[in-house]
Amino acid sequence: MAEFLLEIGCEEIPASWLAGSATQLAERFTEIATREVLSPTNVRVAWTPRRLVIAVDVVARQADQEADVWGPSLKVAKDAAGNWTGAAQGFAKKNGVAPEALQTGVKDPKAPQELNLLFVKKTPGRATLEVLPAVIAATLRALAFPKRMNWDAWLDDGKGGFSFGRPIRWIVALLEGAVVPFTIFTAEVGAQGAPLVVSGDATYGHRFLPRGKAGGPLKVRSFDDLQAKLAAAFVLLDPNARVARIREGLPEWRDLVEYPTVVTGDIPPGFQSLPREVLETVLVHHQKYLPVVVSGQVARFAAVTNTDGSAAAEMVRGMQAVVVARLRDGRFFYEEDRKRTLASRVDDLEGVTFHQKLGTYRQKADRMVRLVEAMGAAKLLGPTDLAAARDAALLAKVDLTTLMVREFTELQGVMGGIYLRAEGASPIVAAAVSAHYEPVSIEEGSAPAGAIASEALAAFSAVSLADKLDTLAGYFSLGQAPTGSSDPYGLRRAAQGAIRVVLDFWPASGPRPSLRALAAAATAGYPAAVGDLNAFLTERLRYVLVSRGFPADEVDAVLGAREPDALDDPREALVRVRALHAVRSEARADFEALATAFKRARNILGNAPATAVDPALFAEAPERALHATVTGLADTSGGYEARLRALAGLRAPVAQFFDDVHVMAEDPKLKANRLALLSQTLSLFYRIADISKLGGQS
Amino acid sequence: MNLQDVIFTLQRYWAERGCLIHQPWDAEVGAGTMHPETFLRVLGPKPWKVAYVQPSRRPADGRYGQNPNRLYKHQQFQVILKPSPADIQDVYLGSLVQLGIDPASHDVRFEEDNWASPTLGAWGIGWQVLLDGQEITQFTYFQQAGGIDLAPISAEITYGLERLTMYLQDVDDVYKLRWSNDTLYGEVRQEEEYQLSRYSFELADVELHRTLFEKYMAEGWRTLKVPGDRSVLAAYDWALKGSHAFNVLDARGAISVSQRAGMILAINKLACAIAAAYVAPPAEAESPEAARG
Numbered sequence: 001m002a003e004f005l006l007e008i009g010c011e012e013i014p015a016s017w018l019a020g021s022a023t024q025l026a027e028r029f030t031e032i033a034t035r036e037v038l039s040p041t042n043v044r045v046a047w048t049p050r051r052l053v054i055a056v057d058v059v060a061r062q063a064d065q066e067a068d069v070w071g072p073s074l075k076v077a078k079d080a081a082g083n084w085t086g087a088a089q090g091f092a093k094k095n096g097v098a099p100e101a102l103q104t105g106v107k108d109p110k111a112p113q114e115l116n117l118l119f120v121k122k123t124p125g126r127a128t129l130e131v132l133p134a135v136i137a138a139t140l141r142a143l144a145f146p147k148r149m150n151w152d153a154w155l156d157d158g159k160g161g162f163s164f165g166r167p168i169r170w171i172v173a174l175l176e177g178a179v180v181p182f183t184i185f186t187a188e189v190g191a192q193g194a195p196l197v198v199s200g201d202a203t204y205g206h207r208f209l210p211r212g213k214a215g216g217p218l219k220v221r222s223f224d225d226l227q228a229k230l231a232a233a234f235v236l237l238d239p240n241a242r243v244a245r246i247r248e249g250l251p252e253w254r255d256l257v258e259y260p261t262v263v264t265g266d267i268p269p270g271f272q273s274l275p276r277e278v279l280e281t282v283l284v285h286h287q288k289y290l291p292v293v294v295s296g297q298v299a300r301f302a303a304v305t306n307t308d309g310s311a312a313a314e315m316v317r318g319m320q321a322v323v324v325a326r327l328r329d330g331r332f333f334y335e336e337d338r339k340r341t342l343a344s345r346v347d348d349l350e351g352v353t354f355h356q357k358l359g360t361y362r363q364k365a366d367r368m369v370r371l372v373e374a375m376g377a378a379k380l381l382g383p384t385d386l387a388a389a390r391d392a393a394l395l396a397k398v399d400l401t402t403l404m405v406r407e408f409t410e411l412q413g414v415m416g417g418i419y420l421r422a423e424g425a426s427p428i429v430a431a432a433v434s435a436h437y438e439p440v441s442i443e444e445g446s447a448p449a450g451a452i453a454s455e456a457l458a459a460f461s462a463v464s465l466a467d468k469l470d471t472l473a474g475y476f477s478l479g480q481a482p483t484g485s486s487d488p489y490g491l492r493r494a495a496q497g498a499i500r501v502v503l504d505f506w507p508a509s510g511p512r513p514s515l516r517a518l519a520a521a522a523t524a525g526y527p528a529a530v531g532d533l534n535a536f537l538t539e540r541l542r543y544v545l546v547s548r549g550f551p552a553d554e555v556d557a558v559l560g561a562r563e564p565d566a567l568d569d570p571r572e573a574l575v576r577v578r579a580l581h582a583v584r585s586e587a588r589a590d591f592e593a594l595a596t597a598f599k600r601a602r603n604i605l606g607n608a609p610a611t612a613v614d615p616a617l618f619a620e621a622p623e624r625a626l627h628a629t630v631t632g633l634a635d636t637s638g639g640y641e642a643r644l645r646a647l648a649g650l651r652a653p654v655a656q657f658f659d660d661v662h663v664m665a666e667d668p669k670l671k672a673n674r675l676a677l678l679s680q681t682l683s684l685f686y687r688i689a690d691i692s693k694l695g696g697q698s
Numbered sequence: 699m700n701l702q703d704v705i706f707t708l709q710r711y712w713a714e715r716g717c718l719i720h721q722p723w724d725a726e727v728g729a730g731t732m733h734p735e736t737f738l739r740v741l742g743p744k745p746w747k748v749a750y751v752q753p754s755r756r757p758a759d760g761r762y763g764q765n766p767n768r769l770y771k772h773q774q775f776q777v778i779l780k781p782s783p784a785d786i787q788d789v790y791l792g793s794l795v796q797l798g799i800d801p802a803s804h805d806v807r808f809e810e811d812n813w814a815s816p817t818l819g820a821w822g823i824g825w826q827v828l829l830d831g832q833e834i835t836q837f838t839y840f841q842q843a844g845g846i847d848l849a850p851i852s853a854e855i856t857y858g859l860e861r862l863t864m865y866l867q868d869v870d871d872v873y874k875l876r877w878s879n880d881t882l883y884g885e886v887r888q889e890e891e892y893q894l895s896r897y898s899f900e901l902a903d904v905e906l907h908r909t910l911f912e913k914y915m916a917e918g919w920r921t922l923k924v925p926g927d928r929s930v931l932a933a934y935d936w937a938l939k940g941s942h943a944f945n946v947l948d949a950r951g952a953i954s955v956s957q958r959a960g961m962i963l964a965i966n967k968l969a970c971a972i973a974a975a976y977v978a979p980p981a982e983a984e985s986p987e988a989a990r991g
Binding site: 015 | 954
């Protein structure tokens with residue numbers, strides 16, 4: 001084996017792309033090198049903002065290739081006298097050999113008696129060094145970036161213009177220390193121009209370090225050598241080494257720097273009383289600094305710099321100036337905003353447009369209040385929770401009129417909660433307003449799980465649901481349902497958020513909301529619904545359940561259940577799929593057999609109306625046996641798991657029934673009775689899962 | 699270093715690297731990118747290197763001269779290099795050294811920040827350059843201007859002169875910047891900031907500006923379509939005027955969301971038509987792009 005080393009030296013690649021780009025580099029290179037029979041193994045990748053690196057062991061030479069080329073049948077290849085026909089000669093000539101040199105063999109295994117002419121085409125393997133330039137070109141082309149840029153570059157791989165994530169400035173390409181020739185050209189008026197980047201054995205270290213000696217090329221021989229030389233030139237190539245130098249768990253900081261050094265600065269006491277969320281937003285989101293808490297107050301900040309730290313004092317002075325300027329804005333906004341209560345600003349929402357055709361946020365607030373009241377009317381909320389949820393729905397969007405949220409939009413909701421608490425409003429209302437944009441991600445246990453006091457869960461759930469369902473109903477009424485990858489209004493996320501509220505947050509003690517009924521109530525606020533919101537919600541529920549690790553066929557089976565159906569009670573669907581998943585993994589063979597039988601039963605039944613079974617009409621033993629089992633399973637008092645375990649016992653009587661009983665009997669009475677029995681059997685499952693949706697081996 | 703010394707230093711630095719030193723465009727613009735020596739010159743194949751100061755008006759950012767960090771009108775130092783040289787980042791960093799910033803003693807970062815201007819149909823890929831956390835430069839590889847894919851790609855370097863100089867002078871209030879040895883920024887511009895903020899937030903005649911916007915757009919199209927061409931540069935000025943009228947109306951709070959989208963689209967259409975005419979005129983004439991030296 002030989003080590004192939006590729007370093008793609010770039011201008012700063014966005015930090016959020018890097019780890020993904022390195023993974024892609026490994027995957028794409030492995031695919032392409034495998035296709036070229038280079039047997040890549042021991043793939044290692046590393047990166048910094050200015051480079052993507054891959055080291056791989058490959059064979060020094062491709063293996064020789066053999067391929068079968070089939071010619072005419074022997075019957076056609078020789079005439080009656082045993083001489084080669086024109087067809088045989090043509091085939092031989094095409095492959096550059098005499099007919100005598102051809103072999104014969106069985107082309108079609110189903111007709112072993114028939115022989116065909118066969119040419120075994122041998123392709124000698126090429127030296128890996130010759131193959132690699134095309135592999136590099138194909139790998140570079142195959143890397144996908146969130147945004148590609150044109151940088152006037154050209155590859156001579158026949159495809160021409162070459163866009164990339166950021167401009168490439170150098171390439172190290174070495175096979176066992178020998179340079180693999182590879183050139184990127186400039187593109188000049190749509191044609192190949194002069195060489196722009198030529199591969200070599202020289203890498204580049206930190207832009208500014210070591211002091212006075214930075215910037216020159218460094219010759220390298222191998223991956224290990226590259227790491228060592230770069231380390232001496234203030235570049236820690238291994239991302240883990242950078243994390244270790246910073247601190248565990250700060251990947252974004254890691255990918256903004258090549259040589260991290262932490263410095264710290266002070267936050268002047270006058271700003272320490274600002275709400276913590278404001279301090280953190282300024283520090284973390286806008287400056288990428290870490291807040292440091294000293295005795296309960298954010299009193300300092302830590303910054304990860306791309307330096308050796310020897311001029312820390314001067315840098316910190318600059319950083320503090322930026323932080324203070326930002327915080328001064330923040331304090332000004334906070335003090336201005338506090339001059340009026342949120343409740344007195346509700347009508348200011350008339351000046352904030354939600355959507356041109358869906359009106360202002362003032363109108364949206366009214367719709368949210370009405371939806372919350374509908375929840376109250378449906379007895380989903382008790383009087384106390386209803387009052388809190390109504391207030392929260394009216395106030396939820398008011399912080400959009402504050403200076404703070406206009407400047408730091410990511411604080412929407414949160415800021416409303418902060419102002420309400422500062423005004424002395426109900427903590428339940430404040431909590432509901434603060435969190436109502438949540439949940440945003442779909443993982444169980446992700447925010448706002450654990451962040452909301454139990455007494456505020458009902459109000460939060462109601463307001464969050466009302467907001468999301470109103471948004472969904474509104475955009476659906478405009479015919480703006482998401483299509484393909486286009487979802488400009490984030491409707492998928494809104495639907496998933498609504499589903500998660502019901503699955504994970506709605507208090508378990510009281511009645512549970514029907515998404516179908518609430519979606520209908522939300523839709524009633526708009527002139528006309530376009531598109532099927534229920535189907536969309538069901539599809540998103542399916543997505544959430546599959547994302548939680550349940551096999552798709554089990555989710556589909558549960559979504560096919562009735563009484564209640566999944567949209568009427570999504571949490572029941574979650575309970576059902578958990579049970580099905582547990583029991584099916586114990587009795588996989590039983591469920592597979594049952595699934596097949598039930599598909600058959602469903603096909604037979606079609607849309608035939610259900611009738612009652614008459615035991616007197618049974619003509620054969622398996623009918624009676626199945627009926628006895630079905631009757632014995634009619635008890636629905638046990639939990640889903642117990643019921644499913646019992647239902648797995650249907651496998652044998654159902655199989656027996658299908659083997660021995662002719663359902664479509666001549667006698668219409670017998671036939672109707674048998675269909676009724678099948679229907680009754682299926683109905684046992686319908687209140688848990690549509691078992692016919694289960695697939696085979698998964 | 700004074701504000702004017704910063705300008706002198708940057709002008710000399712970029713002139714030594716082959717840039718023509720141009721002057722600010724004499725119409726209201728929101729950014730140096732809107733100067734025709736950028737917007738039109740980045741179109742087409744001809745190499746071009748230019749640098750200039752461009753006072754940039756953003757009426758909605760006006761703060762009556764009260765906010766130490768925000769201005770109705772700030773000054774950009776704009777550099778265009780077409781095509782972009784391979785060592786562009788190093789050349790840029792060299793300009794910081796000229797200003798007395800030793801990159802080894804500061805935290806200099808290139809952080810992803812892609813630029814787009816919906817009104818100009820223009821966008822690019824690039825970074826904001828942070829110096830110890832302060833954004834001092836926007837660095838962009840233009841990808842499109844006037845809706846046209848660019849080749850070759852131009853690099854645009856935009857220094858925020860006030861921010862950069864505040865950093866160099868270690869002051870936290872723009873009005874305390876030393877413009878020259880004996881004059882402060884506030885003495886030169888604070889009253890102007892107050893008056894222009896007051897005008898755009900309180901005094902601007904909304905109906906007049908709406909009418910002006912419509913008329914500017916119409917005049918732009920009329921000029922662009924004069925038979926025989928050679929009117930692109932004249933038409934472009936009307937697009938700029940329309941853009942400024944729009945900004946005044948926006949600051950005045952006189953534009954609804956739907957109107958806003960419509961007005962941006964109107965300017966965008968005119969700017970794209972101008973760009974298209976600039977690179978591909980009627981068959982019989984030489985294109986303005988080709989006709990210019």
